[in-house]
Amino acid sequence: MAASRGRTVGSLIWRCGSCCDNGNIVSSSLSSQVKVFSRQVSLSAAVHRKNLAAAGPEKFSEEFIKKQVEEFNIGKRHLANMMGEDVENFTQEDIDRSIAYLFPSSLFDKKARPLMKHPDEIFPRQRAVQWGADRRPFHFLFYTGKQSYYNLMHDTFARVLAAEKQQDRLRARSLLPEPSKKSSLGGSRWLFKEELEELLVETISDYDYQRFLQLVMRLQERGSSGEEDFLLSLRRRLEVQSSRQEVPPLQVDEQGHSYSTAEGRRKSATGSVVLTDRGSGDVIINGSLCHHYFTVLQDREQLMFPLVFTGVLGRFNVRCSVAGGGHSSQAGALRLALSRALLSFLSQGQVENMRQAGLLTPDPRVRERKKPGQEGARRKFTWNKR
Amino acid sequence: MALQRLSFRLRQTVTHARSLHGSGCGHQLEALAGEPEPQHEPLQVFRTQENDPACHSENHLGQYYTLPPDHPRTLFPHGLPPRFQLQTKTFTEGCVMVRQPALEVISHLRRADYSKPALRYVFYGVKGSGKTMSLCHAVHYCASQGWLVLHIPDAHRWVKNCKELLPSTYNSSRFDQPIQASNWLRNFRITNEHFLSKMTTRQRYVWTKRESTEEGRPLAELVDQGVTRVKSSSDVVGALMKELKLQTADPELQGLRVAVAVDGINALWGRTTLKKEDKSPVAAEELTLVHNLRKLVKNDWCGGAIITTLAQTGSLYTPSSAYLPYELLGEEGFNTMEPFVPVPVSDYSEKEFESCYLYYLNRNWLQHPHSRTEEGKKELIFLSNRNPSLLDRLCAFL
Numbered sequence: 001m002a003a004s005r006g007r008t009v010g011s012l013i014w015r016c017g018s019c020c021d022n023g024n025i026v027s028s029s030l031s032s033q034v035k036v037f038s039r040q041v042s043l044s045a046a047v048h049r050k051n052l053a054a055a056g057p058e059k060f061s062e063e064f065i066k067k068q069v070e071e072f073n074i075g076k077r078h079l080a081n082m083m084g085e086d087v088e089n090f091t092q093e094d095i096d097r098s099i100a101y102l103f104p105s106s107l108f109d110k111k112a113r114p115l116m117k118h119p120d121e122i123f124p125r126q127r128a129v130q131w132g133a134d135r136r137p138f139h140f141l142f143y144t145g146k147q148s149y150y151n152l153m154h155d156t157f158a159r160v161l162a163a164e165k166q167q168d169r170l171r172a173r174s175l176l177p178e179p180s181k182k183s184s185l186g187g188s189r190w191l192f193k194e195e196l197e198e199l200l201v202e203t204i205s206d207y208d209y210q211r212f213l214q215l216v217m218r219l220q221e222r223g224s225s226g227e228e229d230f231l232l233s234l235r236r237r238l239e240v241q242s243s244r245q246e247v248p249p250l251q252v253d254e255q256g257h258s259y260s261t262a263e264g265r266r267k268s269a270t271g272s273v274v275l276t277d278r279g280s281g282d283v284i285i286n287g288s289l290c291h292h293y294f295t296v297l298q299d300r301e302q303l304m305f306p307l308v309f310t311g312v313l314g315r316f317n318v319r320c321s322v323a324g325g326g327h328s329s330q331a332g333a334l335r336l337a338l339s340r341a342l343l344s345f346l347s348q349g350q351v352e353n354m355r356q357a358g359l360l361t362p363d364p365r366v367r368e369r370k371k372p373g374q375e376g377a378r379r380k381f382t383w384n385k386r
Numbered sequence: 387m388a389l390q391r392l393s394f395r396l397r398q399t400v401t402h403a404r405s406l407h408g409s410g411c412g413h414q415l416e417a418l419a420g421e422p423e424p425q426h427e428p429l430q431v432f433r434t435q436e437n438d439p440a441c442h443s444e445n446h447l448g449q450y451y452t453l454p455p456d457h458p459r460t461l462f463p464h465g466l467p468p469r470f471q472l473q474t475k476t477f478t479e480g481c482v483m484v485r486q487p488a489l490e491v492i493s494h495l496r497r498a499d500y501s502k503p504a505l506r507y508v509f510y511g512v513k514g515s516g517k518t519m520s521l522c523h524a525v526h527y528c529a530s531q532g533w534l535v536l537h538i539p540d541a542h543r544w545v546k547n548c549k550e551l552l553p554s555t556y557n558s559s560r561f562d563q564p565i566q567a568s569n570w571l572r573n574f575r576i577t578n579e580h581f582l583s584k585m586t587t588r589q590r591y592v593w594t595k596r597e598s599t600e601e602g603r604p605l606a607e608l609v610d611q612g613v614t615r616v617k618s619s620s621d622v623v624g625a626l627m628k629e630l631k632l633q634t635a636d637p638e639l640q641g642l643r644v645a646v647a648v649d650g651i652n653a654l655w656g657r658t659t660l661k662k663e664d665k666s667p668v669a670a671e672e673l674t675l676v677h678n679l680r681k682l683v684k685n686d687w688c689g690g691a692i693i694t695t696l697a698q699t700g701s702l703y704t705p706s707s708a709y710l711p712y713e714l715l716g717e718e719g720f721n722t723m724e725p726f727v728p729v730p731v732s733d734y735s736e737k738e739f740e741s742c743y744l745y746y747l748n749r750n751w752l753q754h755p756h757s758r759t760e761e762g763k764k765e766l767i768f769l770s771n772r773n774p775s776l777l778d779r780l781c782a783f784l
Contacts (some may be wrong), residue, residue: 235597281768291771292512292707297780300769 148200163222264336269325271333279317308384392644432741434778439527453480462721511731528645541653542700567619582606624678644690650697655719
């Protein structure tokens with residue numbers, strides 16, 4: 001038990017050290033390595049494995065991956081046992097939570113922290129060996145170099161031709177259906193180039209991607225109902241951004257006026273705002289009036305902007321408290337807090353407008369650290385010739 | 387009710403009519419009834435034709451009255467705030483708003499008993515709320531009533547930024563400020579020329595071994611002495627103040643009233659930035675001008691009034707959030723000034739803000755098209771919080 005647990009932990013750490021980003025590095029690692037991989041399909045496994053192991057950098061053979069998967073599953077059960085939770089229904093979220101608890105890390109880069117994920121998510125997808133024992137390739141498009149891509153293009157084109165033929169037949173019989181809105185394809189977008197590469201497990205050029213898009217849009221225009229599943233597989237859902245906003249709850253105070261509270265941060269300043277409805281447009285910050293606290297006009301304008309944008313200038317009473325940072329960052333923090341507090345009084349459309357205006361986005365800029373050998377973050381020391 | 391409906395219809399027919407707040411309607415009605423016919427010129431509810439401060443009353447609250455063109459030069463050669471002087475030059479007319487604090491002081495001045503010691507009025511309020519303008523309004527009233535006006539535009543100018551500090555000839559422990567004193571005397575002469583020729587000195591003053599002013603000479607000569615002989619100008623100021631105090635007590639000159647108007651009175655009891663030659667700081671007491679002014683401000687004379695304002699703007703070593711009398715005067719100043727009539731000056735009310743906004747529109751000062759809309763007005767209210775000076779600075783670049 002102890003040995004297996006040690007092995008699990010060891011494999012965890014090994015995996016953390018050698019894990020690579022699933023997205024971009026796939027194509028580069030694939031392009032840098034030889035196209036041939038060491039996963040064997042044929043029967044004389046032992047002989048060929050030795051040969052191919054010598055050919056390229058051996059890391060991810062199929063057996064290896066299977067072993068990793070087994071270890072992962074066992075490790076998952078051990079982890080659930082350790083945490084005292086239900087072994088059978090231990091989800092990936094539970095795993096993440098447990099790992100964060102057992103190996104607390106304060107590293108800023110989330111990808112550098114310890115992680116335990118299914119091997120399919122960590123190791124990049126690879127292609128099997130494309131030819132058989134007689135060294136003849138399986139696929140007829142192998143010698144194009146990008147067999148999956150051209151395969152997809154041929155497939156799509158065949159569908160386009162079929163759809164056009166269908167439309168001609170219908171037009172001949174005057175049974176052409178009304179062009180209806182493609183509602184099933186709304187709310188989604190075409191695959192990006194990186195996603196397409198991931199799907200095909202091979203690299204394509206920008207020109208290839210453009211041709212792919214043109215062909216797929218041509219198929220979409222034909223408007224044939226049978227192709228929708230195929231097209232949907234090549235699209236990704238767009239998340240509705242505004243539905244992800246957290247709207248602070250609306251509370252009611254003793255006099256019956258509704259109010260809401262929200263917080264905001266900018267650089268090192270934090271502010272919190274209490275917006276009371278049916279007020280007279282007063283603004284009080286840390287106990288003093290707005291124009292006494294913020295002497296500079298720009299800060300007052302920053303505070304005014306959310307109210308002017310939503311058109312509620314004289315309606316609310318604003319009580320703010322702010323600490324930290326300088327006057328500009330305090331104004332920015334209060335503006336964000338004010339926008340968030342306003343959300344509970346607004347309709348969905350106005351929330352979307354505010355999001356697009358950038359009022360609900362926290363400003364990520366912080367002070368860049370000073371580097372050694374330089375005078376500041378970017379400024380170098382004066383260059384002397386001698 | 388009928389009058390309200392009639393005036394409402396009148397307002398609607400006129401071209402430049404603006405929507406007013408409901409609260410302002412009541413006060414505007416009487417003014418509307420007294421306005422000239424609206425057919426000749428657009429109806430200007432923010433102006434009043436009553437240019438005499440003596441006739442200003444509650445009806446004219448929030449309205450602008452015009453200063454006659456020669457008054458700023460003669461009455462207030464140095465008294466008006468610099469920004470207001472610029473505005474007068476730009477708009478080619480000097481318009482002052484009638485506000486509650488000034489009206490209160492004017493009503494006190496009207497009803498005061500001048501056989502008793504002089505009353506002291508102190509305007510206080512946050513920065514930029516209109517204290518100096520209220521003071522100028524009161525001074526205009528005094529001048530229109532034929533009083534002698536002693537207007538010190540900014541007492542802070544006497545306790546800082548002085549290039550020359552001479553040891554006083556009269557009292558060696560004190561210091562003279564020849565430039566400031568002579569400047570002030572010059573302006574004083576412009577304001578009160580007609581008085582100075584009538585009044586005479588009661589005492590003999592010796593300035594140097596060769597120069598002296600005899601008894602019975604007109605005060606104008608005394609003032610000329612101070613203007614020409616710069617070295618003794620501070621002592622001339624002191625002598626002038628003493629003379630005025632004596633003359634108000636004189637039973638022959640019953641009609642004489644003296645108004646002492648000091649802006650920034652808290653300078654007299656504060657610290658100074660002036661230094662002696664051995665780098666030690668000069669206390670306010672050690673300046674001749676300040677010493678004499680303190681004696682004048684003490685209420686041991688009758689037949690006049692002392693109207694003052696507190697100013698944080700020019701004051702030294704006071705926090706910018708201080709505006710109450712006790713904070714700015716300090717303990718010593720407060721005890722000396724007691725008893726006084728405190729008059730608070732606050733930011734514009736809704737009606738006053740409306741009036742100011744209409745005035746700027748009328749003068750085409752608000753060029754930006756958005757500022758003429760309702761939302762623009764709300765933005766102005768938010769940004770300036772109805773503070774007069776903030777509003778003025780804001781509109782300056784719109």
